[in-house]
Amino acid sequence: MTLVDPTPARASALHQALIDPDLAIASIGLSMRFRSGQLAVDDVGLAVPPGSVYGFLGPNGSGKTTTIRMLLGLVHPTSGDFRLLGTDARVGLDHVLPRVGALVEGPAFYPFLSGRQNLARCDAADRTADVATAAARIDRALDQVGLLAAADKRYRAYSLGMKQRLAVAAGLLRQRDLMILDEPTNGLDPQGTREIRSLIKQIAADGTTVFVSSHLLAEVEQICSHVGVMSTGRLVFQGTLAEMRGRGEPRILIRTTEPDLAAKQLGRIGLADIVVDERSVTAELGEHGADVINAELVRADIPVFGLETVRPSLEDMFVELTGEGFNVNG
Amino acid sequence: MSTASLDSSAGAQRPADDVLVINSARTPASEFRHWLRLFISELRIVYRRPRNMAMLAVLAAAPIFLGIVLKFNTPGPGAGPPNGAGEFIGQVAENGVFLSLLAMFVLMTLVLPLSVAVVSGDSIAGEAGLGTLRTLLTVPAGRVRLLLTKYLMIVVFCFSACLIVAGVGLLMGSILFPIGPVTLLSGETVPLIDGLYRLLMIVVYVSLGLSALGAIGIALSTFTQHAIGVMAAILVVVVASEILDAVSQVAVIHPYLPTHFWLTFDALLRTPITWMDVWHGLASFAVYIVIFGALALARIRRANVTC
Numbered sequence: 264m265t266l267v268d269p270t271p272a273r274a275s276a277l278h279q280a281l282i283d284p285d286l287a288i289a290s291i292g293l294s295m296r297f298r299s300g301q302l303a304v305d306d307v308g309l310a311v312p313p314g315s316v317y318g319f320l321g322p323n324g325s326g327k328t329t330t331i332r333m334l335l336g337l338v339h340p341t342s343g344d345f346r347l348l349g350t351d352a353r354v355g356l357d358h359v360l361p362r363v364g365a366l367v368e369g370p371a372f373y374p375f376l377s378g379r380q381n382l383a384r385c386d387a388a389d390r391t392a393d394v395a396t397a398a399a400r401i402d403r404a405l406d407q408v409g410l411l412a413a414a415d416k417r418y419r420a421y422s423l424g425m426k427q428r429l430a431v432a433a434g435l436l437r438q439r440d441l442m443i444l445d446e447p448t449n450g451l452d453p454q455g456t457r458e459i460r461s462l463i464k465q466i467a468a469d470g471t472t473v474f475v476s477s478h479l480l481a482e483v484e485q486i487c488s489h490v491g492v493m494s495t496g497r498l499v500f501q502g503t504l505a506e507m508r509g510r511g512e513p514r515i516l517i518r519t520t521e522p523d524l525a526a527k528q529l530g531r532i533g534l535a536d537i538v539v540d541e542r543s544v545t546a547e548l549g550e551h552g553a554d555v556i557n558a559e560l561v562r563a564d565i566p567v568f569g570l571e572t573v574r575p576s577l578e579d580m581f582v583e584l585t586g587e588g589f590n591v592n593g
Numbered sequence: 594m595s596t597a598s599l600d601s602s603a604g605a606q607r608p609a610d611d612v613l614v615i616n617s618a619r620t621p622a623s624e625f626r627h628w629l630r631l632f633i634s635e636l637r638i639v640y641r642r643p644r645n646m647a648m649l650a651v652l653a654a655a656p657i658f659l660g661i662v663l664k665f666n667t668p669g670p671g672a673g674p675p676n677g678a679g680e681f682i683g684q685v686a687e688n689g690v691f692l693s694l695l696a697m698f699v700l701m702t703l704v705l706p707l708s709v710a711v712v713s714g715d716s717i718a719g720e721a722g723l724g725t726l727r728t729l730l731t732v733p734a735g736r737v738r739l740l741l742t743k744y745l746m747i748v749v750f751c752f753s754a755c756l757i758v759a760g761v762g763l764l765m766g767s768i769l770f771p772i773g774p775v776t777l778l779s780g781e782t783v784p785l786i787d788g789l790y791r792l793l794m795i796v797v798y799v800s801l802g803l804s805a806l807g808a809i810g811i812a813l814s815t816f817t818q819h820a821i822g823v824m825a826a827i828l829v830v831v832v833a834s835e836i837l838d839a840v841s842q843v844a845v846i847h848p849y850l851p852t853h854f855w856l857t858f859d860a861l862l863r864t865p866i867t868w869m870d871v872w873h874g875l876a877s878f879a880v881y882i883v884i885f886g887a888l889a890l891a892r893i894r895r896a897n898v899t900c
Contacts, residue, residue, distance in 0.1 A: 329899075335731045338897035360733040367731060371724025375642060387634035388734035390627040391619070433728065 282346050287313045287441050287472040288334060290345035295329050295338065303329040305496040309345070311474055311489070313440075316467045318483040318504075319476035321493030322585050327476045328368050330493070331445045335365050348440055361391045364434025364442040364471075369449060370426040374419035378410055378429050381418055385433045392437060404432040408462060424455035431462055442466055444475045448482050460486055480581045494585040504577075511575035511583075513548045515556060518569035528563045532556060548572055628742065631734065635746045639712060648708045652754055655704065656696035656762035660685075663692070664769045680778055680859065689766025690775055690788050694862075696762040697755065697799055701855055705754055706831045709803045712750045713810025714823035716743045717893070721818035721900050730898060740811070740893045744886065747807035752800040759796045763789075779863040795858045798874065802855045805881035806831065809851065812885040815892040818900045848873070851881055 282289040288311035295304040304326040311317045321327050332338045334347060336356040345352050350359040372381040382401045386392050392400075405411045408428040413421065421429065427447055434442050444463070448456040463486055467473050477483045483490075490507055492500040500507060515534070519525045525544045526537050534546035534556075553572050560567050575583075639645055667686045681698060684691040697705075717740070720726040729739060766772065775788030783791075809830060813823045834852040837843055847853050854874030860867040 332727075332897075332899065335727075336733070337727055337730060338899060339895075357733050357735060360731060363731075365731040367727050369724070371728050373638065373723065373725060376638075384634050384638065385728060385732055387630045388729050388732040388739070390624065390631075390735065390738070392627070394626065394630060 282344060283310065284346060284349040285313065286346070287311045287315070287348060288317075288345065288474060290334075291343060293330065293333060293343035293345055294341050295326075295333060296341045302496055304333065304340075306343070307493075307496075307498045308501075309491060309498065310501065311472065311491075313472050314470065315489045316463065316473045316475065316487050318480075318487035318490040319474060319493065320480055320483070320490055320581060320585075321476075321478065323478050325478075325493040325585065326496040327478075327493050328445055331365075331367055331443055331474075331476060334443065335363070335367065336360065337367065361389060361437070362440045364436075364439040366427075366430040366434060366444045366447055368445050370430035372418045372426070372429060375417065377415045377417055378405065378421065378425075378432075379414040381429065382433055382436060386436050389436075400436055404435040407435050407465075408432045409458075423450050424452070424458065427451060427455070427459060428462070431459070435466070439471050441472045441474065444473065446476055446478070448477065448479070456482055480577055484577055492581065492584045499584045507577060507580060508574065511580050513572050513574050514545050515548045515551075515553055516543060516545045516569075516571050516573050517556075517560065517567060518543045519560075519565055519567055521565050524563070525560060525565050525567075528560055528565060529556070532559055545573075628738065631738070632742050632745065635742055636749065639746055639750060645712065648711060649754065649757055652700065652704065652708060653757050653761045655700055656692060656758060657765050659696055659699065660692050660762070660765035660769045684776065685766070686770055688775055688788075689768075689770035689772045690763065690785070690792060692766035692770065693759045693762030693792055694795065696758050697795065698856065700758055701799060702835070703831075705758070705799075705803060706806055706852075707828060708754050709747070709751055709806050710810055710824045710827035710831070713747045713807040714814055714827055715820040716747060716811050717814040717889075718817050718823045719814075719820040721898070722820055724900060727898050727900070736893045737890060740815075740889055744808065744811055744889070747811060748800075748804045751803035751807055752796075755796045755800045755803065759792060763792070777862050777864055778859055781864045783864070791861050794861050798858045798861065798871065799855065801875060801878045805851060805878035808882040808885040808889070812889040812892070815889050815896060848877070851877075853877065 282291050288309050290307060290309040293304060293307040293309070294302065296302050307326075307330055309330075319327055319330075329338065333340050334345060336352070347356060347359050348362055350356065372378075373384065376384065379401060382404060383397065386397050386401060402411065402414075405414050408431050410425060410428055410432060413425060418426070418429070427449075431444070431447065434444070442463075447459050447463070451459065460482070463473055463475060467486070475483055475487075484504070487504055489503050490500070491498055492507075500510075514536075515529075517525055517529075520542065522539045522542065522544045526539045526546075529537050529544060529546050532551065532555075533549075534551060535549060537544060537546040553570060557567065557570050560570075640649075663682070663685050681691045681695040685695055717726065720729065730736065772785065774782045774784055775791075776782045806827065810823065810827045813826050814820070817823060831852060834850040838847055838850050838853050854870075854877045857870045857874050860870035
């Protein structure tokens, strides 16, 4: 807990009206400035459709966790508004949070209690949970994440993967309309990552909207229907996965033993952004036809071993949106 | 987990949904039932914790140790100095009830406040440090509801700690020394049952004094995620207050010190009971509880939970 005091600067009623109440998560102008002056989240407008699996992507430190903390009422926005499952945050989240399962910034449980006792503790704090079915619900949640056999082991003795799964189990203690999972695969080995991914698929198949954050695109790419990309506090892209895929400019890739000559030829044709490699050349395709380019190359006696048009991978676009990072290309 | 077990759980039929459906009806009775569940869970967390169990064991061992020492090294009546623990020390050999009083008197200087410092300092800061505070708040446990539940847990802990000291003291006193009509500090002798009743009043009085310290503790606990720092701060408050209370040059501030009235329970061992001293003490405790309780409430409602 830091000593940040919330400033009750809230957007106008007009803003509020603009937020679609049918969305699972909707926000407008959501911002958070730390007391240090750093703007951790800057004017984020989320639109998470119900029933979607929304991948909330961005490098570490891009404001994903702070956004999630705001959505769950842990920190108070400096400005902006949001609705969670249609409920206005200014009205209070206490009535809607029971419908939301959450894992924030890694699992947090009591090391001296067993997995089962930890879930019982979570359930006991829920003022709307059915007391009579608690034991059955806890066992079912443990079963769903495959922890039933280790239920009576102390949390301290759990592996990282088991800890993450216990945190997901806490979200599964009751029927949820929305699951918010912050970096559920953080620190897991490929096997653990697959387990979590399969769990998320299973949760989504039950009709629960899943909002899952990650700094690794590849981890969530296979399960998401929608993506939002954060970069230095701002939401730089939001849309369906297909929309993100369609966003990249197609390029032409030519495999050849004479890449320099090929590059020259491509330049003559008028292609932009030509990149020469040892045994290939790529360039932005633009309005040119691949067949025409092929013919031009052959006419110039350049040996063409392969030619294809490629769309940039999601990974490339993710990097393009969020910045290269530290000297990736050397 | 093997892939096989994942597959089996993925293939499992979703269980009957009626079990999982949220019961949205909230009546005062159901609110209370759910609150009681949280409160019991809170008590479990505190009393099952190995560290706290060890602390309570130390509290129980202290009267045993004192009793054995006094059994083999019995001071005569009136052996101690005429105030403080000395008032009781000479009486123990004559009446075991006084072992209970002596133990409380001795432990009130540091050990009992220390145990309260540990539990109250840990209350919010400990959860914040473990990260379980964010888990509880997203359930949602309710910020104010959680704080009030935790404070009540601290009060229960204060009572249980005092009862353990007094109870073990009484038990050891009755084993090692004769038990009978109690000679009060003012010289009269009252029946044993009357003496035990006064002992119980003292337990309540001292527990409330510790609860006031607990209010300071929980308030400080809402400011940080480092429980150990809060515990140290509470102990600094206790020691500083006790030192200032012993300096006659600052007598003017003595009545406002948090520890000033802790040991004035000897008023309950006189006839007639000097109720004015007792009421002063209780009023002092109440003021501390109100001020620091309000601070804690204001703080927990506004705090950004970033850990």
